Amino acid sequence: MDDLSVAQLSAESKTKMIEKLYFTKPLRLLFAALICLSSGVAGAQSSAPTMKAVVVHEYGGPKVLKYEDVPRPEPKENQILVRVMAAGVNPVDGMIRSGMFAKYEKDVFPMIPGADIAGVVEKAGSKITKFKAGDPVYAYVSLKNGGGYAEYAVATESEASQKPKLLTYVEAAAVPVVALTAWQALIDTAKLSAGQTVLIHGGSGGVGSFAIQIAKAHGAKVIATASTANQDLLKQLGADVAIDYTKTKFEARSYGVVKKGGFIVTIVGRIDQAELEKHGIRGASLSVKPDSGELAEIGKLIDENKIRVIVSQTLPLFDAIKAQEQVATGHTRGKIVLKIADEPK
Numbered sequence: 001m002d003d004l005s006v007a008q009l010s011a012e013s014k015t016k017m018i019e020k021l022y023f024t025k026p027l028r029l030l031f032a033a034l035i036c037l038s039s040g041v042a043g044a045q046s047s048a049p050t051m052k053a054v055v056v057h058e059y060g061g062p063k064v065l066k067y068e069d070v071p072r073p074e075p076k077e078n079q080i081l082v083r084v085m086a087a088g089v090n091p092v093d094g095m096i097r098s099g100m101f102a103k104y105e106k107d108v109f110p111m112i113p114g115a116d117i118a119g120v121v122e123k124a125g126s127k128i129t130k131f132k133a134g135d136p137v138y139a140y141v142s143l144k145n146g147g148g149y150a151e152y153a154v155a156t157e158s159e160a161s162q163k164p165k166l167l168t169y170v171e172a173a174a175v176p177v178v179a180l181t182a183w184q185a186l187i188d189t190a191k192l193s194a195g196q197t198v199l200i201h202g203g204s205g206g207v208g209s210f211a212i213q214i215a216k217a218h219g220a221k222v223i224a225t226a227s228t229a230n231q232d233l234l235k236q237l238g239a240d241v242a243i244d245y246t247k248t249k250f251e252a253r254s255y256g257v258v259k260k261g262g263f264i265v266t267i268v269g270r271i272d273q274a275e276l277e278k279h280g281i282r283g284a285s286l287s288v289k290p291d292s293g294e295l296a297e298i299g300k301l302i303d304e305n306k307i308r309v310i311v312s313q314t315l316p317l318f319d320a321i322k323a324q325e326q327v328a329t330g331h332t333r334g335k336i337v338l339k340i341a342d343e344p345k
């Protein structure tokens with residue numbers, strides 16, 4: 001294969017690999033920001049207005065997700081309060097809920113899960129310059145300020161961007177975490193350029209469906225993997241070559257198929273330095289972080305019709321258990337989104 005950059009997106013030995021990845025320094029520090037909850041949820045004034053939210057009071061299986069009335073967050077001077085129309089569901093939401101990372105970082109209960117939101121700015125803090133009340137936004141919010149499975153959530157200017165105009169709120173909520181992961185893997189880390197070839201594992205899932213389209217929009221040739229049922233989707237998303245991983249075991253051979261000088265990015269495990277050296281290639285592990293500028297660039301590609309968003313299932317907020325159970329299968333086509341309010345007219 002030519003000039004191969006590999007975004008390794010599949011689920012290899014899931015728990016172990018993810019644990020290693022998320023808590024390999026310096027990734028551990030970054031992830032800590034994701035799993036700490038602020039006292040904004042637990043310690044809000046009792047006189048504050050309330051909202052519906054999905055709340056976790058203790059680590060456990062999906063059933064610890066409780067649909068409850070909780071205090072509505074109040075934005076600080078550097079935050080916007082967003083009336084959340086829809087919240088995206090990611091595999092990591094269930095991992096945090098289960099306590100997978102508790103031995104590294106203690107969470108503060110009660111906590112509201114969810115990093116992806118799309119909604120309308122309700123109120124802007126005094127130091128906010130980019131947004132005003134009424135603006136449609138989407139954001140990758142920090143759990144330390146309260147998560148997205150709720151009627152209201154707060155975000156900073158560096159976490160939020162204007163919602164792409166072509167998208168509904170449900171579609172927009174499917175974008176931030178996975179699209180930023182794909183962008184940061186391909187563009188920031190592997191420095192993908194036109195004419196290169198990219199192998200994307202798990203091309204039909206949340207991250208992979210964006211990775212295929214971002215790579216194509218940057219002029220790359222794309223080879224993508226998924227199971228038999230999703231071969232058609234890989235092609236529809238723009239993959240030049242679709243590989244059925246149930247017939248051709250590919251992901252374990254990533255190091256061996258990359259041309260000398262090529263680059264591997266893994267989002268599900270620690271990069272193997274010895275393998276990189278053996279094959280004369282470079283590589284890195286990635287832990288996604290919020291980036292409003294990149295969200296704006298992704299939104300531009302969406303509004304130019306270069307990226308489309310696949311939402312395979314929309315569920316009401318009170319069905320968060322079902323949503324997380326489906327996402328935990330590791331076989332979601334595109335994304336699952338919790339719809340929290342009707343689209344504003």
Ligand SMILES: NC(=O)c1ccc[n+]([C@@H]2O[C@H](COP(=O)([O-])OP(=O)(O)OC[C@H]3O[C@@H](n4cnc5c(N)ncnc54)[C@H](OP(=O)(O)O)[C@@H]3O)[C@@H](O)[C@H]2O)c1
Binds near residue numbers: 009181208251266
């Ligand atoms: N490091 C980070 O910052 C970061 C950020 C986001 C996500 N992640 C992790 O990256 C992984 C993917 O996330 P996602 O949101 O895209 O998940 P997802 O939506 O569940 O997608 C999973 C993808 O993997 C494919 N897949 C499942 N089993 C496979 C196997 N045995 N071999 C090859 N491919 C397989 C699925 O295809 P089929 O359905 O066709 O089987 C699907 O395309 C998750 O483990 C997630 O936790 C990490």
